[in-house]
Amino acid sequence: MVNKSTDSKRAHKMRSTGxxxxxxxxxxxxxxxxxxxxxxxxASTEIAEDYTQETLLRAWRDFGQLDDQVAIYAWLLRILNRxxxxxxxxxxxRRQLAPVLTxxxxxxxxxxxxxxxxxEQALKHQTDAQVMAAVRDLPDNFRxxxxxxxxxxxxxxxxxxxxxxxxxxxxxxxxRGRRLLAERLIKVASDNPAASDNTHTxxxxxx
Amino acid sequence: xxxxPSITPSSESHQWSDLHHQIQYWLAGYADGELDEHHITLVxxxxxxxxxxxHDAERQRMLSERLQEIPAPRLSPAFAKRLDxxxxxxxxxxxxxxxxxxxxxLKHWLTRLSxxxxxxxxxxxxAMVLAAMLLVPSLTPEDPNQMAVASxxxxxxxxxxxxxxxxxxxxxxxxxxADLSPPMQWANGRVLARWTTRVGxxxxxxxxxxxxxxxxxxxxxxERVFFxxxxxRQAVAxxxxxxxxxxxxxxxxxxxxxxxxxxxAPSGNVPPIDKSAMSAS
Numbered sequence: 001m002v003n004k005s006t007d008s009k010r011a012h013k014m015r016s017t018g019x020x021x022x023x024x025x026x027x028x029x030x031x032x033x034x035x036x037x038x039x040x041x042x043a044s045t046e047i048a049e050d051y052t053q054e055t056l057l058r059a060w061r062d063f064g065q066l067d068d069q070v071a072i073y074a075w076l077l078r079i080l081n082r083x084x085x086x087x088x089x090x091x092x093x094r095r096q097l098a099p100v101l102t103x104x105x106x107x108x109x110x111x112x113x114x115x116x117x118x119x120e121q122a123l124k125h126q127t128d129a130q131v132m133a134a135v136r137d138l139p140d141n142f143r144x145x146x147x148x149x150x151x152x153x154x155x156x157x158x159x160x161x162x163x164x165x166x167x168x169x170x171x172x173x174x175x176r177g178r179r180l181l182a183e184r185l186i187k188v189a190s191d192n193p194a195a196s197d198n199t200h201t202x203x204x205x206x207x
Numbered sequence: 208x209x210x211x212p213s214i215t216p217s218s219e220s221h222q223w224s225d226l227h228h229q230i231q232y233w234l235a236g237y238a239d240g241e242l243d244e245h246h247i248t249l250v251x252x253x254x255x256x257x258x259x260x261x262h263d264a265e266r267q268r269m270l271s272e273r274l275q276e277i278p279a280p281r282l283s284p285a286f287a288k289r290l291d292x293x294x295x296x297x298x299x300x301x302x303x304x305x306x307x308x309x310x311x312x313l314k315h316w317l318t319r320l321s322x323x324x325x326x327x328x329x330x331x332x333x334a335m336v337l338a339a340m341l342l343v344p345s346l347t348p349e350d351p352n353q354m355a356v357a358s359x360x361x362x363x364x365x366x367x368x369x370x371x372x373x374x375x376x377x378x379x380x381x382x383x384x385a386d387l388s389p390p391m392q393w394a395n396g397r398v399l400a401r402w403t404t405r406v407g408x409x410x411x412x413x414x415x416x417x418x419x420x421x422x423x424x425x426x427x428x429x430e431r432v433f434f435x436x437x438x439x440r441q442a443v444a445x446x447x448x449x450x451x452x453x454x455x456x457x458x459x460x461x462x463x464x465x466x467x468x469x470x471x472a473p474s475g476n477v478p479p480i481d482k483s484a485m486s487a488s
Binding site for chain 2: 019020023028031032033035036039040045048049052053056057060102103104108109114115116119120123124128131132135146149150151153155156168171172174175176178179181182185
């Protein structure tokens with residue numbers, strides 16, 4: 001969770017006395033987690049590294065304007081979010097239309113893997129790499145909330161602050177994003193039944 | 208027929224359908240325990256009679272649990288160090304506001320370039336011009352005074368002029384079968400292009416290497432040109448290499464077995480010069 005009060009007190013105290021040391025103390029510890037968020041949205045390690053570096057460079061540029069009321073990590077995630085969005089624009093990855101998927105969608109209501117038990121089994125049998133590929137392929141709006149909630153474990157309130165959304169919008173996007181993700185993973189399971197027989201291999205964190 | 212509009216079955220069905228669709232937006236909140244009591248009651252009342260939404264809520268929960276099991280990617284020690292170095296560099300230098308927007312696009316673009324992409328990629332040259340200009344931010348074609356303080360040694364002037372030309376125009380397109388291995392190689396360096404130019408009146412091979420945020424060009428020149436100047440000879444005899452700089456660029460001259468190497472890099476971003484790592488000595 002994002003600890004606003006501790007962060008803001010430290011930020012205020014630190015920024016009143018210097019800059020580089022303050023930045024290093026407040027921001028540098030977050031670079032590991034930032035990289036994790038960047039990596040989960042990137043097709044390659046190099047792109048994730050670029051996102052992370054650019055986020056920290058922008059953070060340094062804007063450090064003096066940091067509001068005391070803003071938690072450092074939430075602030076960094078906001079910057080990262082813009083960096084990633086810029087990266088996607090550069091790559092001409094068009095913003096996908098977010099499909100309106102209801103619980104009556106044919107795959108979700110009729111596919112044998114859609115019932116809770118089989119779905120859980122299908123999830124267990126899919127590799128982390130397969131699941132992450134499906135997350136990365138989500139439309140931007142959905143991918144962001146899924147990452148911040150299910151990987152970063154942020155509250156809806158924090159996500160709303162980071163993405164400039166109402167908490168209700170966070171919830172609706174998360175509902176739709178996970179629904180779409182579930183549908184795609186069910187399709188992956190049915191398209192590649194052999195994968196379901198594999199042992200549950202994990203993504204090996206790169207060096 | 209009744210005069211009264213039928214409000215019971217169709218209206219109830221309508222209300223149920225509205226609620227059914229509305230609740231679908233709340234199912235993540237229900238699965239995550241983020242709903243207040245009132246909404247929990249509404250959702251649970253609906254789930255009791257709607258299998259589709261019940262299954263969806265279960266899938267939301269399972270999916271969330273599954274995603275949380277995936278380990279976080281780790282920052283590599285090498286990248287952590289590069290990141291620290293880059294930050295330290297911009298923190299101690301105010302030459303350029305850090306994180307300028309145009310830079311990140313080109314860094315990103317360059318990072319993903321492979322030599323083959325450089326060779327085969329159509330339309331890369333224009334982007335390369337911009338990239339080079341941004342990688343050497345203070346050096347622009349419109350800056351005619353840039354060379355005013357350059358060395359009086361012709362070969363140094365030639366490589367500085369060639370470097371400026373590359374920055375100001377584009378990187379020449381290498382032929383498909385060109386060997387892109389530069390004489391000096393760095394662990395994180397990426398060769399962008401190779402071309403032939405003239406230094407000291409004789410042909411020279413040039414290699415553009417991206418290293419971090421810097422564009423570095425290596426010029427392999429003839430031995431005769433390299434040792435023509437007495438200052439160079441003295442410096443090499445004394446220190447093993449020759450170094451000079453103008454306002455923005457640094458030039459390092461290294462003797463090789465049958466040639467010389469001039470490395471041009473932005474001042475302050477000169478890579479480590481490891482003579483033992485030179486591949487074409």
